[in-house]
Amino acid sequence: MKTIHVNVKQLGKKYPILAEQPINIxxxxxxxxxxxxxxxxxxxxxxxxxxxxxxKEDEDVQKLPKENYLPLLIESGKASFSSIYNENKVNLIKAQExxxxxxxxxxxxxFLGDQQFEDLAEEVSLTTNQSFTFIRLTFLVGSYW
Incomplete structure (x- = not known):
C-alpha cells in the first residue's frame, strides 16, 4: 500500500483549487x-x-446544515452536504473505463510537478515527494466537435 498526494484543480478564478488529499493505492x-x-x-x-x-427522505426532510458546518459553506461558497440520495452502487469497472x-x-x-502525462501507457514513479495534479478542462465556446 502506497500513499500519494493528489491536487484537484479546475480552470477559472472562482475556485481554482479544490483540495489536496492523500490517497492510498x-x-x-x-x-x-x-x-x-x-x-x-x-x-x-x-x-x-x-x-x-x-x-432517506424520512430521516432529515429539511437537510439543514449543522452549526459547525456553516463556516465551511461560507468559505467555499457552495452548499454540499455530502449526502447520497441515489441508492445505486457505482460499478468499479465501468468507472475505471x-x-x-x-x-x-x-x-x-x-501533472506530476511540471511534467504533463499525455498517454495512458506512460510510466510514473511513486517514490517522488511531489503531488499529482488533476486539472479538469472545460470547453470555452461551442460544442464538443
Missing part, C-alpha cells in the same frame, strides 16, 4: 502506468462512495 510497485494510477484512484474513490450511507476514456479524450490533464 493498493500497490507495492514503485513505477506504474498512468492507466494503473487512474484505476487505483478510481478504485479508492468508488470504495469511499459505496461505503457512504444513503439519506470512463476515467480512462475521459483522459484519452482530453477531458482532464494529469
Amino acid at each position: 493498493d500497490t507495492e510497485e514503485d513505477t506504474i502506468s498512468i492507466q494503473e494510477l487512474l484505476h487505483f484512484i478510481v478504485q479508492q474513490q468508488v470504495e469511499n462512495y459505496n461505503q457512504k450511507s444513503i439519506e 470512463t476515467a480512462s476514456q475521459a483522459f484519452e479524450d482530453g477531458m482532464f490533464a494529469i
Whole structure:
C-alpha cells in the first residue's frame, strides 16, 4: 500500500483549487502506468462512495446544515452536504473505463510537478515527494466537435 498526494484543480478564478488529499493505492510497485494510477484512484474513490450511507427522505426532510458546518459553506461558497440520495452502487469497472476514456479524450490533464502525462501507457514513479495534479478542462465556446 502506497500513499500519494493528489491536487484537484479546475480552470477559472472562482475556485481554482479544490483540495489536496492523500490517497492510498493498493500497490507495492514503485513505477506504474498512468492507466494503473487512474484505476487505483478510481478504485479508492468508488470504495469511499459505496461505503457512504444513503439519506432517506424520512430521516432529515429539511437537510439543514449543522452549526459547525456553516463556516465551511461560507468559505467555499457552495452548499454540499455530502449526502447520497441515489441508492445505486457505482460499478468499479465501468468507472475505471470512463476515467480512462475521459483522459484519452482530453477531458482532464494529469501533472506530476511540471511534467504533463499525455498517454495512458506512460510510466510514473511513486517514490517522488511531489503531488499529482488533476486539472479538469472545460470547453470555452461551442460544442464538443
